[in-house]
Amino acid sequence: MGGREDDFEPSALGTKEHWDAIYERGLQHFEDSGNAGEIWFGEESMSRLIGWLEKQKIPLDSCVLDIGTGNGVLLVELAKSGYTNLVGIDYSPSAIQLSKKIMEKEELPQVKLQELLMPSA
Numbered sequence: 635m636g637g638r639e640d641d642f643e644p645s646a647l648g649t650k651e652h653w654d655a656i657y658e659r660g661l662q663h664f665e666d667s668g669n670a671g672e673i674w675f676g677e678e679s680m681s682r683l684i685g686w687l688e689k690q691k692i693p694l695d696s697c698v699l700d701i702g703t704g705n706g707v708l709l710v711e712l713a714k715s716g717y718t719n720l721v722g723i724d725y726s727p728s729a730i731q732l733s734k735k736i737m738e739k740e741e742l743p744q745v746k747l748q749e750l751l752m753p754s755a
């Protein structure tokens with residue numbers, strides 16, 4: 635605690651260039667193999683999140699906004715769990731292209747996806 639702001643080196647994970655490169659490769663990989671790619675926080679975290687929504691009795695038609703949706707796999711799982719009003723945004727155009735292709739494959743045209751930059755705080 636009490637660290638200074640300059641204690642840490644800036645991380646590539648905080649740059650759009652990093653995510654653009656990741657999802658450009660992901661898009662190519664999906665086209666070659668049909669594989670959706672990495673789930674960054676793991677399947678377990680998606681199950682826990684959906685379990686929490688269910689426990690709170692969040693209505694299935696509530697709007698869920700997934701900020702930094704990446705390949706959109708969380709939205710796929712939410713749709714499969716019955717959620718009907720799903721929106722994903724990401725600042726990487728390749729992530730949005732990939733997530734749209736995954737929704738097509740999963741036959742989930744109702745999931746809305748939009749390229750959008752969330753300004754940092």
Ligand SMILES: C[S@@+](CC[C@H](N)C(=O)[O-])C[C@H]1O[C@@H](n2cnc3c(N)ncnc32)[C@H](O)[C@@H]1O
Pocket residue numbers: 653654672673674675676701702703704705706708723724725726729750751752753754
């Ligand atoms: C760690 S990945 C997580 C992807 C996905 N949610 C998952 O769990 O697999 C972070 C995502 O956030 C996006 N992102 C980071 N900063 C953003 C910003 N300021 N506005 C919009 N998207 C952003 C990146 O492009 C990337 O897709």
